[in-house]
Amino acid sequence: MDFDAESTPTLALRNAPEPKVRMSLTPRLVNRLRLKHWSLLSALGEASTLNQAAALINVTQPSATKMLSDIESAFGGALFERHARGMRATPLGSEVVAYARQTQASLERFLEGIEIKRRGGHGHLVFGTIMGAAPDLVARAVADIKRERPRLNIRILGETSDQIGVLLERHDIELAVGRFSDPLQHNKFDFAPLSDEPLRAVVRHQHPLARRRSLDWPELVRWPWVLQTMSSPSRLLLEEEFTRAGVASPADVIECTSVFATLQLLQSSDAVAVLPESVVRDHVKARLLVALPLVVGQELKAFGLLTRRDEPLSEIAQAFITHLQHNARLQATPRAAKRSKAARPPGG
Incomplete structure (x- = not known):
């Protein structure tokens, strides 16, 4: 039996097995999940029981039970394991909850910005910063952008690099001024250096x-110390300093993540602390603190801008970054001149 060129593909198609049609996950989620569903998932990240999560979003427990059933049906599997003490997210559920919390935080920031603009304001900016950057670089950049946009609402969060890393990952802030506190954070965040930080x-x-x-x-x-926690880059650097000096870590220690509390503890006791020069400068000038004649052998690695990978920044955030980078360049010039003078040999 002969086949012409046109009939052959037709027969081939007729004899081929029919492909299984399966609805993609994306339209299924878009069609079935609403903002309230995502709010429940976000609440389940904070609550240990469905009843507590329902209370957080102001719905009854039966409604929350029905919503969770719809959510798991849309995802095609269980997101939570039920047990006597409440609920525990499955590995997939943990990812979904994390995304829901990020989405909720982004939505809240967006709506807050819209409300501020509706009242005649210039929007809002929420960012995190380490305290070492706050007295100089951040303070000047904030003053600059407020001169341009007097009605811009600014919220500043965090004190240490590990704190602001968590805030940035959860979408509680749009950007951060700090440094990596985890060797794998470069997979999540982009980093652009701004300045060093002498201690x-x-x-x-x-x-x-x-x-x-x-x-x-x-x-x-041998004296009492006030130290950052071990997750802090400055604490890790100080421990390296103890190692190089061949001494054990101090035995009498208060661990404190708050720079403000550390300064208060220093002024009310005979404790020692190692802090960024920008943080203690005014206290030294006011004769509240004294900088000891001891060289802290290494500076902390440069701090800089931390932003989430592959996420666009708002126009306000971009403007603020421009001010940060401008002030970083101004600050770097006298520091470079000071280093050059210190490195010059006598009579050179």
């Missing part, structure tokens, strides 16, 4: 060591 060992003005002309680490570690 100073300080004590209160009345401290027995305040008038000493020379000190070493073996003597200093």
Whole structure:
């Protein structure tokens, strides 16, 4: 039997097995899930029971049960394991909850910005910063953008790099001024360096060591200390300093993530702390603190701009970044000149 060129493909198609038609997950989710469903998922990230989550979004438990059933049906599988003490997210459920929380945070920021503009304002900006950057770089950039946009609402969160990393990942802030606190964060965030951060060992003005002309680490570690937690880059650097000096870490320690609380503790006790020079500068000038004659061998790695990968920034955030980068360039010039002078040999 002969086949012409046109009939052959027709027969081939007739004899081929019929492909299975399966609806893609994307339209299924878009068609079936509403904002209230995402709000419930976000609430389940904070609550341990469905009843608590229902209360957070102001619905009854039966309604929440029906909503969760619809959500799991849309995703095609269980997102939570039920047990005697409540609910626990499955691995897939954890990813869905994390996305829901991010979406909720972004929506809340968007609506807040719209409301501010509706009232005649210039929108809002929410960002995080480490305290080492706040007194100089961040303060100047905030002042600059407020001169341009007096009715811009600005909210500043965080104190340490690990704190602002969590806020950035959860979409609670749009950008951050800090540094990586985890070796894998480069997979989530983009980083653009802004400035370095020299450290100073300080004590209160009345401290027995305040008038000493020379000190070493073996003597200093015998005093009480106020330290950042071990997740902080500055604490890790200080521990490396102890290692190089061949001394054990201080035994009398208060761990504190708040720079403000650290400064208060220093002024009310004979504790020692190592803090960014920009944080202690005004306290040293006011003779509240004394910088000890001890070189902290290394500076912290440069801090900079942290933003989420592959996510566009708002126009306000981009304008603020421009001010940050401008002030970083202005700040870098005198520092570079100071370093050059310090490195020049006597008589050179």
